[in-house]
Amino acid sequence: MSFESLGLSAPVLQAVADKGYTTPTPIQEKAIPIVLMGRDVLGCAQTGTGKTASFVLPMIDILSQGRAKARMPRTLILEPTRELAAQVAENFETYGKHNKLNMALLIGGVSFPDQERALERGVDVLIATPGRLLDHFERGGILLNDVKILVIDEADRMLDMGFIPDVERIVATLPTLRQTLFFSATMPPEIKRLADRFLSNPKEVTVSPPASASTTIVQGLIVVPEDDKREALLALIKSQEVKNAIVFCNRKRDVATLHTVLKKHGLNAGALHGDMSQPARTETLEKFKAGDIQILVASDVAARGLDVQDMSHVFNYDVPFSPEDYVHRIGRTGRAGKVGHSFTLAAPFEGGLIEAIEKLIGTTIPRIEVPGLETAVLEAGDGRRRGRGGRGGRGGARPGAAAGDKPRGPRREPRAPREHREPHPEASAEPQAAVAEAPRDVHMEAAAEAHREPRPERAPRERRPERAPREHAAREHAPREPRAERSAQPPRERNSERSPERRPERRRDRDDGGPAPVGLGDHVPAFLARSPR
Ligand code: AMP
Numbered sequence: 445m446s447f448e449s450l451g452l453s454a455p456v457l458q459a460v461a462d463k464g465y466t467t468p469t470p471i472q473e474k475a476i477p478i479v480l481m482g483r484d485v486l487g488c489a490q491t492g493t494g495k496t497a498s499f500v501l502p503m504i505d506i507l508s509q510g511r512a513k514a515r516m517p518r519t520l521i522l523e524p525t526r527e528l529a530a531q532v533a534e535n536f537e538t539y540g541k542h543n544k545l546n547m548a549l550l551i552g553g554v555s556f557p558d559q560e561r562a563l564e565r566g567v568d569v570l571i572a573t574p575g576r577l578l579d580h581f582e583r584g585g586i587l588l589n590d591v592k593i594l595v596i597d598e599a600d601r602m603l604d605m606g607f608i609p610d611v612e613r614i615v616a617t618l619p620t621l622r623q624t625l626f627f628s629a630t631m632p633p634e635i636k637r638l639a640d641r642f643l644s645n646p647k648e649v650t651v652s653p654p655a656s657a658s659t660t661i662v663q664g665l666i667v668v669p670e671d672d673k674r675e676a677l678l679a680l681i682k683s684q685e686v687k688n689a690i691v692f693c694n695r696k697r698d699v700a701t702l703h704t705v706l707k708k709h710g711l712n713a714g715a716l717h718g719d720m721s722q723p724a725r726t727e728t729l730e731k732f733k734a735g736d737i738q739i740l741v742a743s744d745v746a747a748r749g750l751d752v753q754d755m756s757h758v759f760n761y762d763v764p765f766s767p768e769d770y771v772h773r774i775g776r777t778g779r780a781g782k783v784g785h786s787f788t789l790a791a792p793f794e795g796g797l798i799e800a801i802e803k804l805i806g807t808t809i810p811r812i813e814v815p816g817l818e819t820a821v822l823e824a825g826d827g828r829r830r831g832r833g834g835r836g837g838r839g840g841a842r843p844g845a846a847a848g849d850k851p852r853g854p855r856r857e858p859r860a861p862r863e864h865r866e867p868h869p870e871a872s873a874e875p876q877a878a879v880a881e882a883p884r885d886v887h888m889e890a891a892a893e894a895h896r897e898p899r900p901e902r903a904p905r906e907r908r909p910e911r912a913p914r915e916h917a918a919r920e921h922a923p924r925e926p927r928a929e930r931s932a933q934p935p936r937e938r939n940s941e942r943s944p945e946r947r948p949e950r951r952r953d954r955d956d957g958g959p960a961p962v963g964l965g966d967h968v969p970a971f972l973a974r975s976p977r
Contacts (some may be wrong), residue, residue: 450476453505455542460501463538469494474649475625476502482623484646486639490629491528491598491751492775493651496535499595499625504540506593507568512546515563516590517570520618522577522611524601525745526551526722527729529571532597536569545569550576553722560585574602574610581617588617596642599628599635604766605745608638615642630768661778663786665798665809667820670791674702676814677759678709680787681739688732689757690750691741692773694765702761703741712738718745744769750776760788763797767804787812795822 447460447468468476471489478485479502489495503519512518523529533549540547548562550572556579563570563586570577570586580586594615596602602611626639626646639646668676677691691706693699696717703715714728714737731737733752744764755777764770770788777784788809790798799822802808813819 445473447472451480452476452501453508455508456501456504456539458542459539460497462541465497469498470651471495471649472498472501474651475499478647478649479503479623479625480505482506484623484643485625485627486643486646486648487625487627488629488631488648488650489627490772490775495597495627496532497539499597499627500532500535500539503569503593503595504536504543504545507545508543512566512568513590514566515585516587517548517563517567518590519569519593519595520577520588520591520614521569521571521595521597522574522602522614523571524573524598524605524607526553526573526725527750528598529573530726531751533571536571547571550580551722552576553725556580556583556585574607574614577614578610581614588614589619591618591622593623593625594618594642595625595627597627599626599638600630600632600768603632603635603638611638629772660782661774661784661786663774663788663809664812665788665790666812666814667790667792667822668814668817669820670793672817673761673789673791674705676789676817677702677761678706679814679817680759681706681711684757684785684787686738687754687756688735688737688752689739689755689759690752690773690776691739691759691761692764693741693743694762696743698761699741699743706739706741713741714739715741717743744773752776754782755784757784758786760786763788763790763794763801765797767797767801770801771805790822792820792823793825796825798822799824 445468447457447465450468450473452460471487471493475485475487475498479499485499487495487498489498499521507518510518521529521532523532529549529551533547536545536547545568546562546566547569548559548567548571550559550570552573552575559576559580563580570591577586581588596611602608624643624646626643628635628639631639666676666680681689691702693702696719699715699717703713706713714732716725716728716732720728728737728740729750732740741761758774758777760770760773764773774784774786777786788798798809811819
């Protein structure tokens with residue numbers, strides 16, 4: 445099938461040809477004609493399938509008729525992260541270069557006045573993360589009652605990040621008569637329920653990830669005591685022909701520390717996580733995409749959906765808590781038929797997480813050894829650290845290891861497995877063992893104090909009561925961070941805390957990163973325990 449047969453206009457076809465695309469991907473083939481017909485779409489597709497163009501191309505055509513009024517966008521695209529929002533905006537610029545459309549990007553970490561000026565000019569397409577959009581809405585800077593097309597992208601990620609209540613509030617402000625395009629990589633029951641509420645007689649479009657990707661990712665699993673992970677990572681990087689790589693960590697703090705360690709070892713590394721300022725994130729990402737940074741140490745929230753051409757390696761410094769994240773992480777490499785490598789470092793206590801991943805992908809990840817390093821044994825369990833320093837299975841911290849010297853508290857439970865899990869096609873790599881040649885002389889750095897990057901939990905956020913705009917104003921003045929930090933910010937910038945990546949920080953008040961206790965937690969004050977006279 446050709447792009448011409450999909451019913452797109454000449455300017456859009458020209459932009460597609462300029463980009464060098466000759467044939468539509470399956471999701472584009474299926475979704476574009478439906479969107480052009482004005483029907484709602486329920487799309488089950490993940491990044492890498494050409495999903496973005498499947499809604500951007502027909503939207504450009506629909507928008508070519510009519511004009512936007514000041515502060516009244518005609519279409520709205522909701523994305524869970526700033527990076528994804530920025531990527532969609534880039535797509536709009538590329539595909540809409542022969543059309544005169546105004547676009548605004550509302551994401552955290554960017555100044556409000558600039559965004560307000562863009563809205564004032566009138567925008568055809570508004571691309572936003574939910575928190576920042578609500579901030580603008582509640583300030584009265586934007587009216588959503590002229591939105592004719594709504595796109596909810598990466599709905600399952602929105603759910604994971606606790607954004608669904610915000611999305612519901614946004615949808616409640618939109619006209620009921622609109623076209624809605626709803627995309628999710630997976631369709632667990634809670635996502636399906638949401639889709640049923642937001643969509644009207646949708647056409648379902650499902651595509652599996654490209655089959656070739658599964659065989660082009662060579663996976664490997666290295667099981668080592670936790671304190672040996674750095675040594676193993678450095679050895680792997682040195683022994684592999686790494687053109688460019690992402691090293692994924694579960695914790696923001698580990699991202700920063702590992703970044704420093706890699707730089708100390710002379711590697712060209714950058715860091716990307718949700719606590720960095722938006723300009724720093726954008727700059728790092730651009731450098732990585734341009735090849736100026738070879739190794740990007742990143743957290744999931746910052747790296748989700750990253751579209752970097754020809755990535756040679758993905759390293760999982762931690763086993764992700766959710767098996768789906770494993771599939772997303774390794775899917776950054778081995779794209780477009782190119783061979784990619786993914787190495788996962790697992791400590792014994794992460795055995796339960798590996799088990800869940802292998803169940804999801806329907807295959808065993810080949811175990812490999814790093815020469816010179818002791819191989820450990822995975823333990824059955826839930827992925828929580830046990831005892832000190834994660835030396836699971838061997839009892840106690842290694843003498844002299846700075847890392848494990850601090851007692852570590854219990855960890856949060858990993859996410860419960862989703863009911864719908866089936867072997868994931870993208871991740872079903874052929875069992876193929878690779879043995880890394882590793883020099884033994886790489887020495888250990890003092891390991892970072894472990895501090896789990898908290899994942900927002902679903903239940904409490906889902907239960908969050910609807911806030912009226914006025915209540916929000918009151919909430920803004922509630923303390924969220926230490927005073928010193930907050931008073932350093934200009935008042936208008938405070939709202940940027942609502943960005944996806946900052947939200948969890950407000951919940952991080954336990955050293956082990958676990959959820960904040962509700963009410964009194966386990967502690968019962970003495971006066972309550974006393975029996976009444
Ligand atoms: P997405 O799933 O939207 O993140 O797209 C993944 C990658 O596929 C991006 O690099 C797009 O530029 C690319 N792409 C999208 N559509 C096509 C197409 N029809 N032919 C070739 N590449 C495409």
